[in-house]
Amino acid sequence: MSVALFYALAGAGLFSIGLHALLVHRHLLRKILAVNVMGSGVFLVLAAMAAPNAIALSDPVPHAMIITGIVVAVAATALALVLMLKLTAETGQAVLPGREEENS
């Protein structure tokens, strides 16, 4: 097993951990963190595509895609945080409203 493949498996693990947290937790800040962790997992798998074995020439295209991904992730995170703050200002809770009605 190559180093890249090993980290790609860790990436698959990160994606699963993030997906679980995204579905289980109700707090929006936690959901935002979870999506970021999922993204990092995807990036690790992409990086394994760049150099699947030590002999091959490292492929810069996935690296460029990961950099693009990191920048888009920070933009989406910033927007999501502001949306969360807006919701909190309106409802006093950083939780999506639908669930509240189910519980009461």
Add this chain to the structure above:
Amino acid sequence: METLISWAIDVALALLVVSLAWRALASTDLFKAIVLFIAFGLVLTLVWVRLNATDVALAEAAIGAGVTGALLLAAYAKLRATSPDAIVDRAGGISGIGAISLLILILLVAAALGYAVWTLPSDYTGLGKEVAANLDQSGVSNPVTAVLLNFRGYDTLLEIMVLLLALLGAWSLGITIPRPEAAPGLVLDTLSRLLVPLLILVAAYLLWVGAHAPGGAFQAGAVLAAAGVLMLLSGRELPAALATWPLRLALVLGPATFLMLAVITLILEGRVLKLSPEWAGRLILIIETTATISIGVTLTALFMGAPPGEEDR
């Protein structure tokens, strides 16, 4: 011996990165989750280094471990100021049979992903050779910069648009992140007087070095944003005269230049962002310089929340 140590390093890093992510998403305290997430970005930077992705490591160090952390901390503070109740993360809405079936489902997803990764073709060569063969036509000698700004320039154009769009979305919501009330004090003031010029210098250096070594517009833009964030944090507001059209101009400078070039190349060369080899180096430098300014200003503006001068609606 060395291969053994090398493997131990990789195993330790992978364990650390997975356990940091897990603890960040499972701890009950949201502040703890944010700090663990910042540490996660830090360790991920080291992982990129181990994977020979130095360009990515640089972006992760500047954005993942830096700008995102500052954004999360500021949002946490605002959340607490808005409603102290909102920072308490009550235990999950799913319990009992639902939680168990969800866990089984996630484990199945993890197993499927692991299998897919495991069976990745190892003789896959990717586009490394093609990029290397055309590198001398691209105007730069760093292959990642060549891909980002020449071979797949339209990706980068759209990405810069996404950044601008995120800011427009944030502005339309009218939420301001609170400014620190207390004066910065002599120590912080001195720090920002020393660090802000250094940050701007490092941003310019990364922009320049990106042509032939790891670096480039995104890393430079993020470091520039750090300078802006540090100025805001040490109580230096944007002067009202600059907060109107000069701010907007700085925001659209990068996207507009890039878009203009795309239209010109479409008319002259018949293909979007087809840079002719003799001009490519200079054009890439122009795009990257304007993009760095816009990325830096956009990220700083995202840290502020609402456009300057507007209060919470």
Add this chain to the structure above:
Amino acid sequence: MTTSDYLSVALLTTGGLFFLAGTFGLLRFPDVFTRLHALTKADNVGLGLTVAGLALQVDSWAVAGKLLLIWLLALLAGATVSYLIAQGALRLGIRPWKR
């Protein structure tokens, strides 16, 4: 191995020990102020010795200068951030630990 290699090994190993001491202090010390004290040992001395050990190995003055810049930056940032955290901790109402 030349003399500078031996010196380099000694500096790097001592630097590593200071990082260990810093981490240990972070775990063992009783409150935030004493932990800050431990942190600055790793920040200033640990990184400083590592930089000194590495600077003996590099062959260009420019690289040695960059290493020195990184260390000076860590010194400046470490001192300032420690001060700010300690001040903030006092404002939070945390009293320094007394035996």
Add this chain to the structure above:
Amino acid sequence: MQTLLFTLVLFLILNLGVGMWRVLRGPTTADRMLAAQLLGTTAVAILLLLAEATGSAALRDVALVLALLATVTAVAFVRRTLPYSENANDDE
């Protein structure tokens, strides 16, 4: 020399793992943040050692950026979260 550098890198990564314990343990926000600060400095040292061990000069730039940005994050913590919080939040 090479072996020593890699051994030190491994040793510092283990240090990172131990430092993570203080982030988890807290108890105050200041404790967590100063632990993160130590993790940042350790990562800078790791990057410098790897730059020498693998002969990749660009890693020194990564170390420089990491040192700079870690400082800005710490200032964001002090300026945004400390003055507002009257009571330490510990969930231990």
